[in-house]
Amino acid sequence: MKHILPCICLFAALLTTACTENRSAAPTLDEVFATRRSIRDYQAGKTISEAEVRELLTATQNAPSWANQQPSKYYVAISEEKRAAVLELIGGNKDRVINAPVFLISTYERGKSGFFRGQPVDSTGDLWGAYDNGLSNAYLILKARAMGFDTLIMGMRDADALRALFNIPEDETILPVIALGYRAQDPTTPVHRPLDEVLRFF
Numbered sequence: 001m002k003h004i005l006p007c008i009c010l011f012a013a014l015l016t017t018a019c020t021e022n023r024s025a026a027p028t029l030d031e032v033f034a035t036r037r038s039i040r041d042y043q044a045g046k047t048i049s050e051a052e053v054r055e056l057l058t059a060t061q062n063a064p065s066w067a068n069q070q071p072s073k074y075y076v077a078i079s080e081e082k083r084a085a086v087l088e089l090i091g092g093n094k095d096r097v098i099n100a101p102v103f104l105i106s107t108y109e110r111g112k113s114g115f116f117r118g119q120p121v122d123s124t125g126d127l128w129g130a131y132d133n134g135l136s137n138a139y140l141i142l143k144a145r146a147m148g149f150d151t152l153i154m155g156m157r158d159a160d161a162l163r164a165l166f167n168i169p170e171d172e173t174i175l176p177v178i179a180l181g182y183r184a185q186d187p188t189t190p191v192h193r194p195l196d197e198v199l200r201f202f
């Protein structure tokens with residue numbers, strides 16, 4: 001009988017250790033920054049679910065925007081038909097992202113951010129919408145990395161053809177297509193400008 005208690009304690013300790021090891025810890029923000037890279041080769045045959053895309057885009061809803069106008073929108077090519085069609089509209093990027101299971105076409109509605117009662121509040125005008133879309137996309141690519149995914153922002157794309165393919169309204173500006181998938185390469189970190197070249201304290 002006196003051996004039962006130590007046995008239970010040992011079993012509980014082993015169980016705790018096993019559970020802890022199985023749970024993959026969420027990466028820290030610095031780990032996300034350090035491991036997020038533009039990925040130009042993706043694992044074939046891997047899929048990403050609509051639920052995972054929803055989780056990813058939920059994160060973008062926390063992004064700040066001009067007067068909370070939230071002008072960013074996303075058109076998600078997840079069906080094989082639309083995915084294949086997008087591949088033909090991204091020029092030389094096609095070979096880089098041919099195995100990415102999802103493409104997100106990011107747009108912003110013009111005349112919202114930077115506007116009050118239909119008039120631009122300053123000379124920045126609709127550039128505030130583009131700014132907001134960039135912020136939203138930054139949240140997207142960082143959240144993607146935190147979820148174990150990888151991305152490539154692609155400015156090289158045929159905006160007119162994408163508009164027709166996804167029936168995107170004329171009052172939306174189409175910014176990049178973002179490939180989403182699982183990396184099949186070990187990317188190198190590009191050279192970054194020295195901080196003191198781009199930073200001034202006063």
Ligand SMILES: Cc1cc2nc3c(=O)[nH]c(=O)nc-3n(C[C@H](O)[C@H](O)[C@H](O)COP(=O)(O)O)c2cc1C
Nearest residue numbers: 036037038039040093096152153154155156176190
């Ligand atoms: C607005 C924008 C457009 C881009 N367009 C492309 C593109 O069409 N094709 C591509 O391979 N990379 C593209 N990139 C990725 C950049 O080349 C990449 O972010 C940069 O070289 C820094 O590398 P990193 O993302 O790995 O840090 C684009 C990035 C941004 C922000």
